[in-house]
Amino acid sequence: MKKYLSKLLNKATSSLSAQLLTAAFLGAIQVFAFAPFQQWWVLYPSFVGIFLLLKKVQQQHKKLFLVSFIFNLSMFVATLHWIYVSMDLFGGMPLIISALLIVLLCAYLALFPSLALWLTYKIPTKSSVIRLLLIMPSLWLITDWLRGWVLTGFPWAYLGYSHADTVLVGFAPILGVQGITLAILLICACLTLLTLKKSPKLASLLILAVVMSGYSLKQLTFTELQPAIKVALVQGNIDQNKKWEPNELYPSILKYLELSGIRNSKDNSGNDLITAKKPAETELVIWPESAIAGLEVDMQRFLQSLSLKFTQENKALLTGIINYDVNNKDYYNSIIMLGKLPPGQGYSQTSPNRYAKHQLLPIGEFVPFEDLLRPLAPYFNLPMSSFQRGGEIQENLKFSNSTLAPALCYEIAFPELLRKNVHEKTGLIITLSNDAWFGDSIGPAQHLEIARMRAIELGRPLLRSTNNGITAIYDSLGNELGRLPSNTDAVLRRAVQPAYGQTPYQQVGQTPLFIFCLLSLISAFVLIKRKAA
Template sequence: MLKQIRAFAQQKSRPSALRLVLAFALGASTALSFAPYSIWIIYPFAMAIALWHSRALDAKASFYYWLSFGFGCFAVGISWVHVSMDTFGGMPLIASVGLMALLALYLALYPALTGLALAWLTKTLSKNGETTFSLWRNLALFPALWTMTEWARGWVMTGFPWLWAGYSQTQGPLKPLASIIGALGLSFVLAMLAGALALFFTKRYKSLLLLLPLSILAVWAAPKVSDIHPTGENVKVALVQGNIPQSMKWEPDALWPTLLKYMDLSREHFDADIIIWPEAAIPAPESMVQDFLDNANKVANLNHTSIITGIISHQSNEFYNSLIVLGNHNQKQQAGPDYEGDGSNQFKKHHLLPIGEFVPFEALLRPIAPFFNLPMSSFARGEYQQPNLSALGHKIAPAICYEIAFPEQLRDSVNQGTDILLTVSNDAWFGSSNGPLQHMEIAQMRAIELGRPLLRATNNGVTAVVDEHGNITASLPQFETGVLSATIPLVTGQTWFAKLGQTPLLLLSGLLVLLGFGRRVKAQ
């Protein structure tokens, strides 16, 4: 049986149906490495087996093999995308699944490009013209290519950096390294370990036996070189989960009941320093609810608290998905500015979600289906870099919903004076699928990278408090109305990732790819 498997793996350029099915299955298995399953070890093993099976393929066959692997990753890993189209977008199930499959196929192009480049760059390095299964190929070139293509997936066509391999380590043993190299750096390390494991399958043990203790040593050392330490100061917060049904959230008749619900839920928690309502908790433009905002501002000031809420702001004939701060001073400290409704102390979302918040080629797409006319799908972009929100003197770096998946954007908003990371969301679009849980996992990684506690307030979950190590310290159940009250110990200092970001990793990966190209040219 083993001989048959080896013979199958050594077929050179025929991406047979069986081979492609195997690649798809390996890719699909990686979904188990992410929330809610978090079986992190599956990812490097699946990657290693795929790398081993594809070692004798030429560039064209390798492209199709890794395309199938990637399609398995995303067809299963982001299958929840179709929920919003089917349930709330007015599309037939077959159409929503079809569009989801097209998205998965597009995302699969990135691992396919890794496979194509890996086979092409190593093809002529052996005398018989086959790709070589070398240390250079597995431990340097493959991790570099995988990292570069994941990075590209995070910005091409506005970016979709979901299910980076590194996120599988949010609950895994390598997660302390994220404070130095970030989630993308963890992808590099996982790809390198997968390369060593693939060599192990061919009875070449030395690289794995060397990399494992080095990885353990690096994980042990990461906290030792950290500059993050407690300030001794605490902040009391209350995160309000309104659990407003998505079907009624944007109905005009539901506006005032929604506002009253959030105020009633907050009333018993006015002893908190900061009360947080989720994304678009106030589902209307500021000007439409100005009286309510003025009264809420007065109530917050009388109780010496601040309310941060999602709202639709309107300036210069443009609408923005925004956060504002109501009530901003107390008897102990004047922390201004108080709420003025003039755009000050406000955050406007920059990285908008395609279709959900803006529609590309809208003249073509909007007439096709109700899905392309979702409520508030014509937002303008806020500035890329905006000042931290100020709430009772505390500096808060926000990210609204999808933005939390972009590490460099949040990093560029964090400075030494930032006390807390904040992300608000409304994941009711995705029902009881894995999407909101993966979203929570991504937010946890930002806390590790930037060394700050993170608050996540949502409409129906996951509402949670995360410490500077990425651990959830308190949370509310999904799909329930409630308020999460917690006391947050503040920290100061900067992680290495906060100082350097992804630049060193990208330079290293780019250099390795250039070296691979140079070796390819030299060998011809």
């Protein structure tokens, strides 16, 4: 086996072009670790392969950063290529320009992990144990953190998301998704050491310790279930090409009302009269992001009438809408609640029972350097691409005896943002989205995979309502309670138990990981100095 691997590695490193092709292949296969493919195991040959390749490249004094960059670039291109759908179908971009922009985005994202790999192999040490077990995972976590923060951040495709159905998921309520990433990197490092026959006992024991720790932690629960509440997630499946046309506003709303069990009719004077098909039990009805594709300020008569009817039916409605501040002339991507709500929380334009999105999507919701970019192409003038940010920390929404922590679309990919808004008495996580921008690509499946991890990290059920999919519900352990097929108009009804309490991750966040990185790098520095002495 060793002879075969050595022969294969020599062939893969025989020239710079061979190294780059090998690195591109090893990076590209990582897409299969994530949804919808969920072949988590491919990360291990991918990383072991790149570690062996970089060791060889280092010994040959060749293009170490370039090989690292191609590995990560191919990973991001394979994983994020679906972004082209929004550019092609809704942005009016020529194919060549769309492709170029995607490559540029992926090249930018690839700089962060490439820096980690480059530094890992540039730091002068002959010890593979120090390099792979102390330096590499620490630098990878640090550059991942930077990728999720610099220029508002893009924390997509963290390695840990791929392992939600493995024993390593036990680390999520303790350390968050990046705790799983650390476990994956340590196992990959140990497998590489075993391949190199370096410290095999240490490598074997560490793999066993990581796996057994993950298994043991997976058996623990940190939150306590509460009495169930009934929820109805409405998937309207509104055509994205027509959604923002003025004459489509009320037909879309009527469709949502019909799916919600409420129809619109006229009284004897011809005025709108909202009526119910049949009496309903107490229920939280959830519509997706910007389900009401109009300005809240312009729809007060309708919204007040709708809220009254939901109250009469002992129901509450949570829906996405656009809030316009007439005084400051600012737009906000918002969530409002109507209908049967706790005292003092009822609907009004100044009601506290609302949420304004904080983490805005670049280009989609705000355009950086807009004076320069907006004139270039329709893609930089998508509908509602000039939002203002809501506060980083906002009050939970309230329904019945429970409280709800909201996240709008892209925000669910920011674990620390949601963690700061989840409290001991937060019962549910609600995320509204509209992934119709990305058609039938793999993007919505990745988005759902990310949302599911938030339920596991914080030990709370997660309700995800979308325009055309994937609408789904997860319990406080991340187990799926139901989903709706994509591109269908339907309703997902379930009884869901809120959960109170705090996971260790909820209490301390990523602090333990920062401590690990600091101590690991200090230890590596001390050990390298000792060996050099």
